[in-house]
Amino acid sequence: MSSYPVALFAAEAAPRARKSIYPEEFASRVGDRIKRPLGDLFGLTVFGVNLTTLKPGAMSALRHAHEKQDEFVYILEGYPTLVTDEGETQLKPGMCAGFKAGTGNGHHLLNRGPHDVVYLEVGDRTPGDSAEYPDDDLRVLKSEDGQKRTFVRKDGTPY
């Protein structure tokens, strides 16, 4: 018998306390975003799954492209706008999108509507991952062991 739950209602999972790890001027742009980590509750380590809610005006993240991490989203409620290098795509419940690692094609979801957007997001935890932010003066520096990330400007100066 394990110490993990057998199953649970995703919407009843506890929200992540930490709102955003971006520097403050970027964190405030993300808006009211609630992430409920689900995979962690079952002890999963290879990938993470979150139930994420974007209140009106919120975004999933700054537009970014991962170097090593594949990502996947499935829309449960609401009508987010997906922004990629292909432009804007209106998503609806039942739609999904995948973001392959290493393409450099940045993506994020914007909630421009009057209702909440709720979606499942999956991302693996491949070691040594990093991300690019094509629209913002932002870079990620990793510590030697890959555990700690620091955000700096694209010229390397700190925030």
Place this chain on the structure above:
Amino acid sequence: MSSYPVALFAAEAAPRARKSIYPEEFASRVGDRIKRPLGDLFGLTVFGVNLTTLKPGAMSALRHAHEKQDEFVYILEGYPTLVTDEGETQLKPGMCAGFKAGTGNGHHLLNRGPHDVVYLEVGDRTPGDSAEYPDDDLRVLKSEDGQKRTFVRKDGTPY
């Protein structure tokens, strides 16, 4: 610009042609199960995501436990019965469950109801994975390169 779609309706994705890789006597027990691979359509490689439908009487798989692959399911429609070492748990839409690699706690979903069960399933593709089947006389043998799998009886004799 990539050759992958930006987004799509999951229910409109093509079903996987191959029904099951189990030996026939086990494959027939799985029943009418439809898997729509989603992650593959976006070129994802680190993990797979399927939209899976279980018609009445169908099961997700034989009850099994992965050695290295974490798994996660999120119920979209219907009322599947989850079977684990903890017994039977009735799942409902909006519920989720995760199956941590290496625990030996076998799991599967049964559709004992009159309506379809539809769920998202996520599994990583960690190399060298294998699986145990606690309820059945079944083992998986892997080829040297880990690419090919062969099902045999627990005493090693072939089907």
